[in-house]
Amino acid sequence: xxxxxxxxxxxxxxxxxxxxxxxxxxxxxxxxxxxxxxxxxxxxxxxxxxxxxxxxxxxxxxxxxxxxxxxxxxxxxxxxxxxxxxxxxxxxxxxxxxxxxxxxxxxxxxxxxxxxxxxxxxxxxxxxxxxxxxxxxxxxxxxxxxxxxxxxxxxxxxxxxxxxxxxxxxxxxxxxxxxxxxxxxxxxxxxxxxxxxxxxxxxxxxxxxxxxxxxxxxxxxxxxxxxxxxxxxxxxxxxxxxxxxxxxxxxxxxxxxxxxxxxxxxxxxxxxxxxxxxxxxxxx
Ligand SMILES: NC(=O)c1ccc[n+]([C@@H]2O[C@H](COP(=O)([O-])OP(=O)(O)OC[C@H]3O[C@@H](n4cnc5c(N)ncnc54)[C@H](OP(=O)(O)O)[C@@H]3O)[C@@H](O)[C@H]2O)c1
Numbered sequence: 001x002x003x004x005x006x007x008x009x010x011x012x013x014x015x016x017x018x019x020x021x022x023x024x025x026x027x028x029x030x031x032x033x034x035x036x037x038x039x040x041x042x043x044x045x046x047x048x049x050x051x052x053x054x055x056x057x058x059x060x061x062x063x064x065x066x067x068x069x070x071x072x073x074x075x076x077x078x079x080x081x082x083x084x085x086x087x088x089x090x091x092x093x094x095x096x097x098x099x100x101x102x103x104x105x106x107x108x109x110x111x112x113x114x115x116x117x118x119x120x121x122x123x124x125x126x127x128x129x130x131x132x133x134x135x136x137x138x139x140x141x142x143x144x145x146x147x148x149x150x151x152x153x154x155x156x157x158x159x160x161x162x163x164x165x166x167x168x169x170x171x172x173x174x175x176x177x178x179x180x181x182x183x184x185x186x187x188x189x190x191x192x193x194x195x196x197x198x199x200x201x202x203x204x205x206x207x208x209x210x211x212x213x214x215x216x217x218x219x220x221x222x223x224x225x226x227x228x229x230x231x232x233x234x235x236x237x238x239x240x241x242x243x244x245x246x247x248x249x250x251x252x253x254x255x256x257x258x259x260x261x262x263x264x265x266x267x268x269x270x271x272x273x274x275x276x277x278x279x280x281x282x283x284x
Contacts, residue, residue, distance in 0.1 A: 002231060005044040005251045009236060011168040012191040015145045017108070018047035018075050019231065020251060021195065023240030029056040036242050037063025043247040046074055049171075049195075049238045051112055052081035052097055061101035076101065077108040079149055079171075082116035082284060085126040090133035094142070106143045109134060110171055114148070114155035114279050124158040135165045145169065149197075150279045153186055160190075171195040174235055176211070176226060176266045177204070178274040184233065196230045199237035200250075202275060210269065214262045221249055228253045229266060 008016035022040040027033045033056045037048060046069070050060045057078060064074060078101065084093035094109060111130055115123035134146040147169030148156065156170070170187050174180055174196035187194045200223055205211055211222045218225070223239065227250055230237040239250040258266070277283070 003254050006046045009193055009234070011145050011193055012166060013145060013168055015107070015168070017145070017169075017193065017236065018045070019236055020045065020227065020253075021047035021049045021075070021077070021236060021238040022247070023197070023238040024048065024050045024056055024060060025054055025197075025240055027054070027056055027059075027240065027242060029059040031059075032242065033059035034063045034066065038067045039244045040247050041067035041069050041074070043244060044251055045247065047077070048074065049077045050101075051079035051110075052084070052093060053079065053112060057097055057100035058102075061103060065102060071103070075107040076103065077110065078106055079110040079112035080130065082113055083118055085111070085116065085119050085123075085130045087129040087133045090130045091137070094133070094137055098142075105141065108145045108147060108169060109137065109143045110147045110149040110169065111151070112149050113282065113284075114151045114159075117282075117284055120280070123155075127155070127159050128162040131159055131163050131165075135163070138165055147171070147192070150276075152183060152279060155279065156186070156190070156192075166190065167192055169193050169195060171197055171238075173198050173274055173276045174230065174233075175199055175201045175205070176229055176269045177201055177272040179233070179267075179270065180274075184235065188234075193236060194234075195236040195238055197238055198275060199230050199239050200226050204275065208269060210265050214258070214265055217262070218256045218258075220253075220256060223250050224253050224256075225258070225262075225266075228256060228258055229263075232258055232263075 022045040119126040145168040149171035
């Protein structure tokens, strides 16, 4: 039973991962992200999510060094950029991320997208090579867990044909508009922990009266309902906010659960569907 922000899920290799992560997508490099990371740690977050693509790894690293909490107490994730698939390129990209972050190991490294435009035609072979690099980094102790992001069933199945180490995580668009239940069930079958990106529907959650209604019933906020919704599915949400009060609010979700009536109401939002791109047709 999760009771606080630093409580953990256990990955399929035994590594513990704090049950809510702090997202940094679109947070500019420099003082904004440095202060955001410092504030997030002050608010109790111990899990920070960044990516090569966010172009803010230097600032995230500076925030980590300045936050006053020991590196070993933090869980840091980064992701491989879309132009770095393949064995050699992935190895180099990992080193570059470590250098930018100023770290000597990562807790989790993810393949950000399964079939980027640059290798869409031969993505299966490219992912197999990339995964070989990830496995080597994992075995060398440079990263404590390795995983995927935006991988749907066909991408996972293709990777598993040659993988020697099973991915520990799949980071997916998951929120009340897009629960992606069949993929969630498939990942659960494989013992792959699912993380939710866009847990607040990238801010759209606040426009829905049905979420306000459920929030009011529990004396909570819309953001808290969305984050609780993810945790109740054993999904690991990664809410992003650059405001300290909201960071605190988004973490105050351990004193209520949603009942069947709430879940039914929330499911009415599924008609709106995903907000992100489909991995096989994304224009990047
Ligand atoms: N793997 C992938 O492809 C992928 C894709 C997208 C995101 N991600 C990861 O997932 C994380 C979360 O997703 P996201 O950043 O796209 O969207 P999100 O967390 O669903 O929503 C963030 C938006 O909600 C606002 N917000 C946050 N807390 C709030 C609150 N309590 N009340 C009112 N507004 C609030 C934020 O504004 P303020 O900042 O102004 O508070 C921001 O505009 C990202 O930061 C990133 O780490 C991964």
